[in-house]
Amino acid sequence: MKRFDLELSVGLFIILGIICLGYLSIKLGRMEVLGNKGYELSALFSNGGGLKPGSSVVVAGVDVGRVKSITLEDYQARVVMNLPRGLRIQEDAIASIKTKGLIGEKYIEITPGGSENIISPGGRIRETQPAVDLEELISNFVFGKI
Amino acid sequence: MRRISLWQTIVFLLLAFGFSTPALAQAPTEQIKETTDKVISILTDPALREPDRTEERRGLLRKAADERFDWEEMSRRALARHWARRTDEEKREFVSLFSDLLERTYMDRIDGYSGEKVLYEGETVDGDYGIVRARIATETDAEISAEYRVRRKENGWFIYDVSIEGVSLVNNYRTQFNSIILKSSYEKLVKRLKAKIAQD
Numbered sequence: 001m002k003r004f005d006l007e008l009s010v011g012l013f014i015i016l017g018i019i020c021l022g023y024l025s026i027k028l029g030r031m032e033v034l035g036n037k038g039y040e041l042s043a044l045f046s047n048g049g050g051l052k053p054g055s056s057v058v059v060a061g062v063d064v065g066r067v068k069s070i071t072l073e074d075y076q077a078r079v080v081m082n083l084p085r086g087l088r089i090q091e092d093a094i095a096s097i098k099t100k101g102l103i104g105e106k107y108i109e110i111t112p113g114g115s116e117n118i119i120s121p122g123g124r125i126r127e128t129q130p131a132v133d134l135e136e137l138i139s140n141f142v143f144g145k146i
Numbered sequence: 147m148r149r150i151s152l153w154q155t156i157v158f159l160l161l162a163f164g165f166s167t168p169a170l171a172q173a174p175t176e177q178i179k180e181t182t183d184k185v186i187s188i189l190t191d192p193a194l195r196e197p198d199r200t201e202e203r204r205g206l207l208r209k210a211a212d213e214r215f216d217w218e219e220m221s222r223r224a225l226a227r228h229w230a231r232r233t234d235e236e237k238r239e240f241v242s243l244f245s246d247l248l249e250r251t252y253m254d255r256i257d258g259y260s261g262e263k264v265l266y267e268g269e270t271v272d273g274d275y276g277i278v279r280a281r282i283a284t285e286t287d288a289e290i291s292a293e294y295r296v297r298r299k300e301n302g303w304f305i306y307d308v309s310i311e312g313v314s315l316v317n318n319y320r321t322q323f324n325s326i327i328l329k330s331s332y333e334k335l336v337k338r339l340k341a342k343i344a345q346d
Binding site for chain 2: 115131
C-alpha cells in the first residue's frame with residue numbers, strides 16, 4: 001500500500017514535469033497549438049532580406065503577428081503572415097521589411113492606410129517596401145524631411 | 147448598292163476608332179515614358195535655361211507632372227487614417243499643399259539634371275494597379291532603381307507612389323505626417339507644410 005502511493009506520486013510528478021516541459025517549449029518556441037486564432041495575409045517583396053518564418057509583424061511598434069512562411073514566387077519573396085482576427089488592414093496599407101537596430105533581426109512593419117476597403121483574409125497587401133540598409137537615412141535624403 | 151456599302155464601312159470605321167480611347171489601350175510604361183520624355187525635353191531646352199524664364203520653365207514642369215501624378219490619391223495615402231476625418235475643404239487644401247511641397251522639394255533636384263538616362267525595365271499590371279520599374283543611369287555610371295506605382299483611371303494611368311531604391315515616398319510622408327498629427331494636431335501639420343513651402 002505504501003509502495004503503491006510512492007509509485008503513484010512519482011508518476012504524477014513525472015507527468016507534471018512533461019506537461020511543464022511541453023508548455024515551456026510551446027511558449028518559448030512561439031508555436032501555435034490548437035489552430036491559429038487569426039487570419040492570413042500575403043505580400044510580395046522584391047527582397048526578403050533575411051526575414052524568417054516566425055519573424056514579428058508590427059503595427060506602430062506593437063507586435064501583432066508572425067511571419068508564417070516565405071516562398072519564392074516569380075523571383076520575388078512571397079511572405080505569408082498571420083494576424084489577429086480583430087486587426088483590420090486597409091487596402092492601401094504599406095508593409096515594409098525593417099531591421100531591429102543596425103544589424104538586428106528583420107521584421108515586417110505595417111503602416112495602416114486610410115482606405116475604407118479592408119483586405120479580406122487570404123488577401124494580399126499590394127503596397128510593399130523591400131528590405132533596405134539604413135533606409136531611414138536614404139528616405140530622408142531622397143525625399144526630404146519636412 | 148456599292149455606294150451604301152462604302153458608307154457603311156466608313157461609319158463602321160468611325161465608330162470603331164472614334165470611341166476607343168487611345169489612353170486606355172496604352173501600357174503604363176508608355177505613358178510614364180511620355181511624361182518623362184516631356185520633362186527631359188523641358189529640362190534640356192536651352193531657350194528655357196535663361197534666368198528670366200525660370201518661372202515659365204517651372205510652370206511647364208509642373209504642368210507636365212500634373213498630367214501624370216494623381217495628387218489626390220497621393221495625399222489620401224500619405225494622410226492615411228487622418229484623411230477620413232478631414233472636411234472636403236481641408237482635403238482640397240491639403241492636396242494643393244502636398245503637391246506644392248513635393249514640387250518645392252523636387253524642383254531644385256530636378257533642376258540639376260545633367261543627362262541622366264531613364265531605362266525602363268518592365269511593368270506588372272494587376273487589375274487597375276500597376277508597377278513600372280525603371281533604372282536611372284547617371285553620367286558617372288551610378289544606377290538608381292525607381293519604381294512607379296500607378297493606378298488606372300478613365301483617362302489613363304496615374305502615379306500614386308514612387309519608390310527610389312525600395313523606399314516609398316508615400317510611406318515616408320505617411321510616417322512623418324502621422325507622428326506630427328499624433329504629437330500635436332492636424333492644424334499644426336498644415337502650418338508646418340505652409341512654412342516649409344514658403345521657405346526659400
